[in-house]
Structures are given as C-alpha cells and as structure tokens.
Amino acid sequence: MIGSLPxxxxxSIDPVRCMECGRCIENCSYGVFSRDGDRIQxxxxxxxxxxxxxxxxxxxxxxxxxxxxDYRSHPLWTREARESIYNQARTGKIILAGMGNxxxxxxxFDRLVLDACQVTNPSLxxxxxxxxxVTHLGKRPARLDLLRREGGxxxxxxxxxxxxxxxxxxxxxxxxxxxxxxxxxxxxxxxAKETGTYMGTGEGGLHAALHPYQDxxxxxxxxxxxxVNIDYLERGAAVEIKIGQGAKPGxxxxxxxxxxxxxxxxxxxxxxGSDAISPAPHHDIYSIEDLAQLVxxxxxxxxxxxxxxxxxxxxHNVAAIAAGIARSPADxxxxxxxxxxxxxxxxxxxxxxxxxxxxxxxxxxxxxxxQGIRNEISVIASGGIRGSADxxxxxxxxxxxxYIGTAALAAMGCRVCGNCYRGLCPWGIATQRxxxxxxxxxxxxxxxxxxxxxxxxxxxxxxxGAAGINSIESLRGNRDRLRGYMLDESLMEVLDVRGxxx
Amino acid sequence: xxGNFLPILFILDGSRSIGAFPDHPEVEGGGSTVMVMxxxxxxxxxxxxxxxxxxxxxxxxxxxxxxxxEGAGYAAYGIYPDYRDCYALHVFFDNVRENKPLLESTxxxxxxxxxxxxxxxxxxxxxxxxxxxxxxxxxxxxxxxPPGSATPEDDIVSALVMQVNAARRGALIFSSGKDxxxxxxxxxxxxxxxxxxxxDYEGYIWLAHNRYPTNTPGWWGGAHPxxxxxxxxxxxxxxxxxxxxxxxxxxxxxxxxxxTDTEVVAYLVDLLVRRHxxxxxxxxxxxxxxxxxEIDRMPAAEREWNSALRLAYASAMMNGPFAIVxxxxxxxxxxxxRTKLRPMIVGECGDRLYISSEEAAxxxxxxxxxxxxxxxxxxxxxxxxxx
Numbered sequence: 036m037i038g039s040l041p042x043x044x045x046x047s048i049d050p051v052r053c054m055e056c057g058r059c060i061e062n063c064s065y066g067v068f069s070r071d072g073d074r075i076q077x078x079x080x081x082x083x084x085x086x087x088x089x090x091x092x093x094x095x096x097x098x099x100x101x102x103x104x105d106y107r108s109h110p111l112w113t114r115e116a117r118e119s120i121y122n123q124a125r126t127g128k129i130i131l132a133g134m135g136n137x138x139x140x141x142x143x144f145d146r147l148v149l150d151a152c153q154v155t156n157p158s159l160x161x162x163x164x165x166x167x168x169v170t171h172l173g174k175r176p177a178r179l180d181l182l183r184r185e186g187g188x189x190x191x192x193x194x195x196x197x198x199x200x201x202x203x204x205x206x207x208x209x210x211x212x213x214x215x216x217x218x219x220x221x222x223x224x225x226x227a228k229e230t231g232t233y234m235g236t237g238e239g240g241l242h243a244a245l246h247p248y249q250d251x252x253x254x255x256x257x258x259x260x261x262x263v264n265i266d267y268l269e270r271g272a273a274v275e276i277k278i279g280q281g282a283k284p285g286x287x288x289x290x291x292x293x294x295x296x297x298x299x300x301x302x303x304x305x306x307x308g309s310d311a312i313s314p315a316p317h318h319d320i321y322s323i324e325d326l327a328q329l330v331x332x333x334x335x336x337x338x339x340x341x342x343x344x345x346x347x348x349x350x351h352n353v354a355a356i357a358a359g360i361a362r363s364p365a366d367x368x369x370x371x372x373x374x375x376x377x378x379x380x381x382x383x384x385x386x387x388x389x390x391x392x393x394x395x396x397x398x399x400x401x402x403x404x405x406q407g408i409r410n411e412i413s414v415i416a417s418g419g420i421r422g423s424a425d426x427x428x429x430x431x432x433x434x435x436x437x438y439i440g441t442a443a444l445a446a447m448g449c450r451v452c453g454n455c456y457r458g459l460c461p462w463g464i465a466t467q468r469x470x471x472x473x474x475x476x477x478x479x480x481x482x483x484x485x486x487x488x489x490x491x492x493x494x495x496x497x498x499x500g501a502a503g504i505n506s507i508e509s510l511r512g513n514r515d516r517l518r519g520y521m522l523d524e525s526l527m528e529v530l531d532v533r534g535x536x537x
Numbered sequence: 538x539x540g541n542f543l544p545i546l547f548i549l550d551g552s553r554s555i556g557a558f559p560d561h562p563e564v565e566g567g568g569s570t571v572m573v574m575x576x577x578x579x580x581x582x583x584x585x586x587x588x589x590x591x592x593x594x595x596x597x598x599x600x601x602x603x604x605x606x607e608g609a610g611y612a613a614y615g616i617y618p619d620y621r622d623c624y625a626l627h628v629f630f631d632n633v634r635e636n637k638p639l640l641e642s643t644x645x646x647x648x649x650x651x652x653x654x655x656x657x658x659x660x661x662x663x664x665x666x667x668x669x670x671x672x673x674x675x676x677x678x679x680x681x682x683p684p685g686s687a688t689p690e691d692d693i694v695s696a697l698v699m700q701v702n703a704a705r706r707g708a709l710i711f712s713s714g715k716d717x718x719x720x721x722x723x724x725x726x727x728x729x730x731x732x733x734x735x736x737d738y739e740g741y742i743w744l745a746h747n748r749y750p751t752n753t754p755g756w757w758g759g760a761h762p763x764x765x766x767x768x769x770x771x772x773x774x775x776x777x778x779x780x781x782x783x784x785x786x787x788x789x790x791x792x793x794x795x796x797t798d799t800e801v802v803a804y805l806v807d808l809l810v811r812r813h814x815x816x817x818x819x820x821x822x823x824x825x826x827x828x829x830x831e832i833d834r835m836p837a838a839e840r841e842w843n844s845a846l847r848l849a850y851a852s853a854m855m856n857g858p859f860a861i862v863x864x865x866x867x868x869x870x871x872x873x874x875r876t877k878l879r880p881m882i883v884g885e886c887g888d889r890l891y892i893s894s895e896e897a898a899x900x901x902x903x904x905x906x907x908x909x910x911x912x913x914x915x916x917x918x919x920x921x922x923x924x
Contacts, residue, residue, distance in 0.1 A: 156775040156858050157878055164876060169829045171848055178813045179849050181842060189819065191842035198848065404788035410852060431780075503777040505876065508847075509856035515780030 037121050044082040045103035048075055052096035059088040059097060064459040064471055085452040087461035119382070131289070132382040133455035133465070135282060135374045135419060135441065143393035143522070144425045148535060150516040151501040159500035166496040167506040170436050172413040173198030173342045173366040196366065199273055199342055201436060202231030203492040204507055205426060207484070208417050208438030209255050209275065209346070211237025213290045213299045213311065214378035214455065215444070216472040217244055219464045222480035223443055224248035229481070230488040235438070238277060238288055238313065240302040241267050253344065256333065258287045259313030261303040265336060273366075274333050275344040276326070278317070281375025281392070281418040283384040284348030287313030291379060294458045296467045323356075327363035334364055342366035349373060349395030349418065350388075354402035361403055361412040369438065370395045372418030376441040378465055379456030392418045393432060397530045400433025400512050409433075409512075423494035432530060433512040446487040447480040575773035576600025576747035577761075578893035579862035580902065581869040583923050586888065587615055590735030593743040596902040597726040600747050600895050603773075606663075608748030608760035609729040610721025612769040613740030614866055617716045620674040623651050624694050624766075627712035627719055629668035629757055636707035637671070643701060647693055648677035656720070661732050664724040668709075668757055670733075672718070688811060691766050695807070698765060702794040709757075709794075712764045716866065719769060721746075721760040729760075741922070742864045746771040758795045763803040767865040770806065772799040773894055774859030774879045785852035805853050806863055821872045821917040823850040828875065862892045868921040877914030884909045890920040 046067060048059075055075060060068040065081045068088065088097050106114050115137075119130055152158040159166060173196055180192035207223050214237060221244055227234040228251045235253045236245070240262020245252060254271030256263050268274055279285060290311035300307040320326050330343050345360045346369035347353065353370060360368045372392025377385065396416045403409035416429040417438035426437050441451060448462040455465035463475030495507075504510055518535045519527045527534060578596050582588065593611060617625050626644075630636045633655075644650055656670040675694070682689030698710045712719035717740075720733040726747050730736070746761035762769040776782065776798040783793050783801050791804040802824075809820035823846050826832075832843045847854070858878030862871045871892035873881050884891035884899040884906045891899040891906070899906055912918050 152777070156777060159876075165828050165830065167829055171851075175848050175851075176845075177849070179815070179842075179845055181815065181819060181846075183816060188838070189842050190838065191845050193845065193849075195845050195848065404784055407788050409788060410785070410849070503775070503858070504856045506854065506856060508851040508854060509778030509781055511781055511852070512784050513778060513780035514784075516777075 037125060040118060040121060041102075041104040041106070042080045042082075043102065044079055044084055045100045046077045046079045046082055046088075047098045047100070048077060049096045049098070052094040054094055054096075056093060058091045058093065062087045062091045062461055064461040064466075064468070065454075083452040083454045084450070085454070085461050086450040090448070130382045131379050131456050132385055132453060133376075133378055133380075133457075134451055134453040135376040136386050137453070138386045140391070142419075143391050143526070143530070144419075144421075144428050146520050146522045147393070147428050147517050147530075147532065148520055149424065149427055149431070149498060149502065150518070152503040156503045158503055159505055161493075161496040161500045164500070165505060166499050168203045168492060168495055168499075170201045170204040170507055171198040172201065172344075172415070172435060174364070174412060175410050177407075177411060197340060197342060198366070199233060201233060203488060203495070204430060204436035205488055205491055206232050206253075206415070206436060206438050207234035207443050208440040209235030209237040209253070209277065210378075210440055210444075211239030211255075211261075211288070211290070212242050212302055213237075213239040213294055213467075215465050216460075216463055216467060216475060217242055217298065218472050218475040218477045219444070219447060219480070220245060221248075222447060222475065222477040223484050224252060225477065225481035226443075226484035226488065227251045229485045230492070232488060233272060235275060236262075236271070238262070239290075239299065240304070241270055242298065242302045246270065256329075257313055258315070258317040259311060261305060261311060261313075268333065268337050268341075271341065273342040273344060274337065275346055275369065276317075276329060276333070276365075277346045278320070278326070279348035279350075279371070280346070280377065281348050281371035281373050281389055282377035283380040284350050284373075284389045286315045286381070286384060289313075289379040289456070291456060291458065294467050299467060323359040323363075326360065327365075330363045330365045344369055344415070346371060348375075348388075349390045349392055351390060353390070353395045354398040357399040357414070358402050358406055358408070361406075361408050365412065367413035367415055367435070368399070369415040369417060370399055370434075371438075372416070374419030375417060376444075377455075392416050392420075392429065394526065394529050396429055396434050397432045397514075401531065404512075423491040423498065426491060427495060427498050427510065428517060430507065430510050431513050431517050433514075435511060442487065443484050446484045447475060448483075575749050575761075576603035576894045576898065577745070577771040577773050577860065577862055578891065578898045578902075579742070579744045579771065579864060579869050579871065581742045581864065581890045581920050581922070583888045583890065583920065585615065585741040585922055587739035587741050588743065590730060590738050590740070590743065592902045593745045594727060594730035594735060596893070596898040597730075597745040597747050599898045599901045601725065603749060603894060604726065604747035605749045606725040608721070608723050608746075608757075609726040610719060610746050610748075610760045610762050610771075611730065611733075611735050612712070612717065612719045612742075612744040612762040612764060612771075612864070613735070613738050614717045614742035614864065615740045616718055616738045617674070620651060621716040623674035623676055624690075624713055624715055625718050626673040626675050626710050627656065628671045628673065629709045629711060630671055631668060631707035633669045633671070639706055640701060640708040643697070644673065644675060647681060647697055648675055650675050657734065657737075658732050659734055661724065661728045664722060664728045664732050666732075667723070670720075691811060695766060696790075699790070699792045699794075703792040705794070711758060712769075714764060714767045714769070714866070717764075717767070717769065719762050719764045721762065722757050723760065742866075742869055744769055744771045744862055744864055744869075756796060759797045761799055763795065763800050765803045765807050766811065768803055768806045768810070768863060769865075770799060770803045770861060770863045772802055772859055772861045774861075774874070775857050776801065776855050776859060777857030778855055781852050782855060802855070802861060802863070805855075809850070809853065810865075817868060817870055818917055818919055819846065821870060821919075822846060823853055824855050825872055825875050825915045825917075826850075826854055827915070860894060868919060870917060870919050871912070872917040873912070873914060875915040880911075881918075882909060882911055883918050892918060
C-alpha cells in the first residue's frame with residue numbers, strides 16, 4: 036500500500052471575510068469548492084494553485100498555502116523524487132507535466148548584468164532621441180553588389196530574399212490551437228498585429244478565425260503535419276519547420292484526445308477525440324540534407340516569397356546543427372532552450388533534457404561567426420524569456436529576436452500552474468471546454484498581450500539608450516555590454532563575457 | 538583612378554544635399570555636447586602639394602585641452618617617394634635585439650625587404666621611449682597570395698599585419714601602407730611631434746590625434762592614427778557597438794589586437810572599400826546609416842538599396858558618439874555618428890581641405906581659411922585629390 040500523499044496545497048477560507056457568494060465554486064474547474072448548506076466546502080487536494088478563485092473572490096477571503104505538510108527533509112530524496120516514485124509505482128506510466136522545466140537549475144540570465152554609459156559617452160534618452168528597435172529576420176547577403184550609374188544614382192544588383200520586419204524584437208512563439216483555445220490564439224494574433232510583430236500557429240493548423248491576422252502569423256510544419264496543406268502555407272507570412280522544442284527535445288508534440296473537439300479535429304485534419312501524438316522525427320528528415328530539401332520544398336511551394344524558419348531544441352550539439360541549417364536556404368534558426376514551456380511533456384524530458392537558452396544562443400552565434408556566416412541567417416531565441424531584461428541579454432548574447440510563450444499566456448491571466456495538459460484551464464487558455472474558453476475575452480486579452488509587448492519595447496528602448504546604443508543591431512552579439520556575476524569561468528568562456536569588475 | 542575624373546570639391550551625400558558651404562553653419566552637434574575629449578584634425582591638399590609636419594603639430598597643440606598628454610600621433614601621405622612601390626611597415630619593437638630577427642624571418646617568408654632602418658627619434662624630456670620604432674620598405678611576393686585574390690599584395694600584407702600583431706612577440710606593425718607612415722607615441726602632441734621631428738616629413742595628407750585615453754593609457758599601440766594598408770583613421774568618441782563590430786570583423790579574417798575601439802574602424806573601412814568594393818560614400822553610409830524612418834520615406838529604388846545596405850552590414854554599423862577622419866592616398870573622409878554627439882568642423886582654403894574637432898585648430902594652421910562649416914549629423918564630407 037502507498038496510501039494518501041500529503042496534499043500539495045491547503046486552501047483556507049476566512050469565514051469572517053467570506054460572504055458565500057459562490058464565485059469560487061463557479062470558477063474552479065478542478066472541483067475544489069462546493070456548497071454545503073450555507074457554507075463553502077473545500078477539497079484542497081484538487082487545487083492546482085491556478086489562483087482563479089483568488090482572482091475572482093470579491094472579499095479576498097481565500098488563502099492558498101503550498102506544501103502545508105512536508106516530508107522528512109532530505110537533499111536528495113526530494114518531495115518530487117518521492118512522489119514520482121509513488122505515482123509510477125501505482126501506474127507504471129510516464130508522468131506528464133505542463134509548462135517549463137521545474138527543476139532548480141541556476142538561471143543564467145539572472146547572473147548576467149547589463150551595461151550603461153557614464154561620462155565617457157552620453158546615454159541616450161528615448162523620449163528625445165530616436166532609438167531603433169526595428170528588426171529584420173531573414174537571409175542576408177555577405178556583401179552587396181551596388182552599381183553606380185552616371186549621375187550618381189545607385190542601383191542594387193544583389194537580389195535579397197524576403198525578410199520579415201518586426202517593429203520590436205519580441206515575437207509570440209508557437210502555441211497550437213489544441214494546446215490553447217481559439218480565443219487565446221485570436222487574442223495573441225490581434226496583439227501581434229497591433230504591435231507590429233508576428234505570432235506562431237504551432238502545429239495545430241490555422242483556424243478560419245485567424246485568417247484576418249494571417250499576414251502576422253508564422254505557420255508551422257511539424258512532424259505530425261497537422262493542418263498542413265498548400266492553403267495553410269500560402270496564408271502564413273512565413274513558414275517554420277519544427278524539428279524539436281525545448282520542453283521535450285527529441286520527441287514530438289502531445290495533444291491528449293480529451294482536447295481534440297470537433298473544431299480542432301477539422302483544423303488539424305484528425306479524428307475527433309484521438310490523441311495527436313506527433314512522431315519524434317519528421318519521417319522525411321533523417322539527416323541535415325533531408326532538412327535542406329524540405330526547406331527548399333516549402334520555398335518552392337510558396338514560390339520563394341516567404342521566409343522559412345527552422346526550430347530546434349537547444350541540445351548539446353546545437354551550434355553545429357544551427358551551422359548546418361544556415362547552409363540550407365533557411366532564413367532563420369529558432370533555438371528553444373530547456374526552459375521552454377509546453378502544454379504537455381513527459382516530466383523526465385521537461386526537466387532533464389536540453390541546455391539553457393543563454394548558452395545555446397552564445398554558442399550558436401559563435402559557431403556561425405567562426406564560419407563567417409553569422410550574418411546570413413537570423414537567430415531567434417526562445418524558452419524562458421520573462422521580461423525585457425532577458426530580451427536584451429539574449430540579443431547581447433547573439434540573438435536577433437526572441438519568441439515569448441509563457442509570458443504572453445501570463446499576460447492573459449495564466450498563473451503558470453502547470454496543468455495545461457489536463458484541459459481544464461480555468462482561465463480559458465489551455466482548454467477546449469466551451470464554458471471555460473468563453474471566460475477569455477479576446478478583446479481584453481489582446482489588449483493585455485499588446486500592453487506587455489509595448490511595455491517591454493519601451494523598456495528595451497530605455498536599456499539601449501542607457502547603453503549609448505540607438506539601434507538594436509548594435510546590441511546583437513555585443514557581449515562587451517554584459518558582465519557575468521557569480522558565473523563560473525567555463526560558462527563565462529562559453530558566453531564570451533567577462534566577470535563583473537573585469 | 539578615383540582622382541582623375543573628379544574635379545568636384547566635395548562629393549557630398551546626395552540624399553541630404555546641402556550646398557557646399559551654407560552661409561549659416563548649422564549649430565547642431567557643436568562643442569556643447571562634447572563629453573570626452575579627443576582632438577582630431579585632418580588636412581589634405583587636393584593637388585598633392587606637400588606640407589611639412591610643423592603646421593599640423595601647431596594645429597594639434599591648439600587642442601591640448603582635449604588631450605591628457607598620454608598619447609598623440611600623426612599620419613602622413615606622400616612621405617616616402619623613393620620607396621613609393623613598397624609597403625612602408627612601421628613597427629614598434631619592445632626589444633630590438635630579441636624581437637627584430639623574429640619579425641625579419643617572418644617578412645622573409647612573405648617577400649623582400651628593400652630597405653630598413655630605425656625611424657629617427659630625438660629624446661624628449663617628457664616622453665619615455667618604451668618602444669623602438671623601426672621601418673621596413675617591403676615588397677610582398679604576390680605569388681604567395683591565395684588563388685583568386687583580387688588584391689594579392691594587399692592580402693599578404695594585411696594577413697601579415699594580423700599575424701604579427703596577434704602573436705604579440707614584442708613587435709607591433711602599426712602602419713603598413715605605401716608611401717605613407719604613422720608616427721605615434723604616449724605623450725603630448727608637441728613632444729610626440731618633436732620625438733619624430735615630423736617637420737622633417739613632407740606629406741600632402743596629414744591626420745593627427747590628441748588623445749585623452751580612458752581605456753588603455755600609456756600603450757603606444759593604442760594611440761591614433763590606426764592604419765591598415767592604405768587607410769588611416771583618427772577618431773574621437775567611444776564606439777558602443779564595438780563588441781558587435783569586433784566580432785563581425787574578426788569573423789571575416791581580421792584580428793583586433795590594439796585594446797581600443799578605433800582599430801575596428803580601420804578594418805571596417807578596409808573590408809567595405811577594398812574587399813567589398815563599395816564606394817567610400819556608400820561605405821560610410823553602411824557605418825553610419827540613415828534611420829529606418831528616413832529610409833521608409835525614400836523613393837523606391839533608393840529605399841531598396843539603403844535597406845539592403847542596412848541589412849547586409851547590420852553588424853558593421855557603428856553606434857555611440859564619434860567623429861572620424863579617415864584617409865587613403867586619394868581621399869580624405871570625415872563623418873560623425875547619426876546623431877552627431879561629437880563635433881566636426883570643415884574648413885577650406887584654396888586646394889586645402891581641413892576636417893577637425895575644433896575651428897581653432899584649423900585656424901592655427903590656416904589663418905586665412907576661406908570657409909568654415911559644420912556638417913549635419915551623419916553627413917559625410919569627402920574630399921578627393923584631383924591630380
């Protein structure tokens with residue numbers, strides 16, 4: 036026998052404050068609250084700390100405490116280690132989890148500090164001087180052939196492949212219809228359009244409700260090929276081949292059948308209620324040359340009018356893989372670090388496979404420079420970008436732009452409870468249950484996401500100005516403007532940064 | 538070739554067409570925004586009539602307030618007519634006895650030394666000679682260049698400079714062009730000028746720099762001008778994009794060895810003009826490009842090549858406050874950062890073109906200067922020799 040494990044959370048309702056309005060009962064999709072005569076009954080064991088009840092309680096009457104009863108403390112046999120064992124001893128199955136890596140690895144971003152000007156050069160003031168955050172993503176020629184005509188006019192002889200222009204180096208990453216609700220996708224797509232950036236479709240196809248925003252959508256081609264046809268490719272502003280993702284490198288996407296409702300089945304072109312488990316590899320890509328073929332194939336299909344990105348998970352050999360991708364006609368390589376979120380991933384992958392985005396971007400940028408091809412491809416960093424400082428640091432380490440995922444969801448209310456795979460998201464984000472989806476108002480949510488991007492954009496302009504830089508491309512790969520604080524020497528070498536005071 | 542069909546005084550940047558010398562010089566970016574001081578001045582005689590170094594010495598000393606007595610230097614074009622076909626390599630030896638044989642064996646691998654000698658120097662009480670300056674007149678063996686090279690001799694000399702300087706074996710090649718030389722040291726401008734007796738040299742282009750170092754004081758290699766092959770550069774400012782620029786240029790075969798940001802400018806100009814074949818005004822535009830807002834307003838064809846230039850050379854773009862004067866044997870170019878956070882004044886008198894941080898310096902050299910103006914932010918001033 037294993038018996039009951041200690042409850043993870045303890046909910047308390049302050050009887051003095053509670054007015055028994057029942058909003059907590061209505062809002063909790065996990066069944067924590069129920070009415071028992073004239074009082075509210077609590078089943079703490081069902082709680083996920085999604086905070087929906089707290090957000091809706093008009094009287095601030097609800098309290099949530101984490102780990103009210105702990106195990107005997109032990110540095111090795113942590114609570115998580117023991118509970119996984121109990122769980123698997125009971126079921127014999129792989130444990131699933133949502134969101135990003137939950138192990139206590141040091142956060143490299145938090146050990147890097149940014150620079151500012153004092154005296155020897157003036158810091159710039161974005162209120163009074165132009166600071167350019169406009170970013171272009173796509174292939175670049177190594178040099179230009181410019182012809183000077185008589186009379187001085189200059190003619191460009193080099194043909195440039197189409198680039199994506201973003202007004203700020205922050206894009207919204209790929210979260211599929213299926214993993215998240217249509218309302219959530221519509222809200223983010225609208226925000227992307229409003230803020231002059233782009234958003235990924237994920238591997239769930241493009242629902243007709245998103246067609247008005249299609250010129251701001253990057254359509255994804257993943258190993259399951261869900262929703263992919265020529266109409267889909269032609270609608271997107273760019274195409275992204277997903278080889279892997281940071282939350283689960285080496286395996287394909289997981290969409291539990293519970294989430295596959297009629298609309299999703301139509302958009303993905305799969306039977307209703309069936310699990311959508313993407314194959315681990317693309318079955319037409321078993322080598323780098325196969326990938327180059329698919330890139331070319333997608334370019335041909337879209338008449339070489341659209342940039343093609345390739346997304347890979349940050350794994351140990353990420354730099355060499357990125358260099359291989361740079362040699363294909365691909366326009367950008369997306370590196371997804373091991374903190375990248377997901378709707379559902381085996382916990383063992385989420386927590387143990389892959390490397391941090393900071394180190395991955397630094398080594399990719401360096402490898403591409405060593406081979407003299409850095410300028411020919413864009414690098415997009417993703418996986419654990421929490422704020423404008425992370426964006427600035429990722430760019431200084433060598434990225435052109437970033438994708439955000441969890442941050443955009445949080446802007447819509449998500450509390451990062453990590454139960455996305457259960458399809459019961461009380462915020463209407465990671466669910467397909469119509470009553471829950473209806474809770475997310477796309478107008479309101481799109482404004483929140485747009486606000487977040489605007490706020491980061493303002494902060495980035497301030498950070499750049501303080502560093503005496505008036506254009507984002509002068510920050511890219513500018514490791515001189517970073518210092519490592521309490522980072523070990525080997526990591527500083529990988530990041531190519533000096534320590535504080537050096 | 539560039540010189541013979543260009544009788545025009547200045548080739549000004551077309552899109553910002555500003556008449557040669559407006560009656561009311563723009564005051565934008567004048568002395569009031571100066572934060573760090575370095576004084577720079579360049580003078581060119583368009584008909585290649587030479588000037589001895591006494592004038593520029595006098596001009597530079599007018600800007601001593603912009604320096605700190607820790608570094609100054611001069612570059613002069615046309616000073617070695619007897620060896621005009623040789624690359625004049627100016628070298629600092631830490632220790633002649635130890636370092637010289639090593640350098641000479643490297644030179645012998647790549648070509649022939651026609652003549653070499655110690656650069657004459659004259660002890661100054663306020664200047665501590667930490668290096669021994671030497672010069673080699675060198676002819677590279679073009680057959681050793683990589684196949685397909687468009688400029689085999691230049692490629693050899695450039696690779697040689699990178700190799701010797703990166704090796705740090707007590708020899709630093711700080712000047713490597715034909716019929717030109719850089720003279721620099723740690724000290725006040727007058728002391729450095731007297732140390733080399735620059736009045737003994739006759740050049741038709743002179744660049745000079747008075748240094749207020751914050752980064753690498755005392756290091757002679759860190760004094761300006763910086764030179765690679767035909768191009769020499771003096772710079773006032775701080776390049777905030779240095780980390781990006783250095784990594785870009787180093788990925789293309791250059792090695793930064795001087796511990797200071799200006800070095801990268803010389804290499805960027807070499808890359809864009811010599812190796813990529815851009816006209817100098819376009820190269821300057823790549824280094825200090827128009828804002829996207831301006832590009833978006835341009836007519837289609839112009840917008841197209843300006844966008845392409847920004848995209849292709851995003852990592853070459855220089856940020857931060859700067860005023861730069863660069864020269865090669867046929868031209869002198871002055872330009873500032875896009876918002877002009879460092880001063881740059883242009884003067885003209887007959888065949889002479891002056892570009893400097895301060896009007897006073899120009900007037901010290903040319904009391905009867907005919908016109909003085911301040912170019913707008915990012916607007917390059919390009920003067921070419923006509924003879």
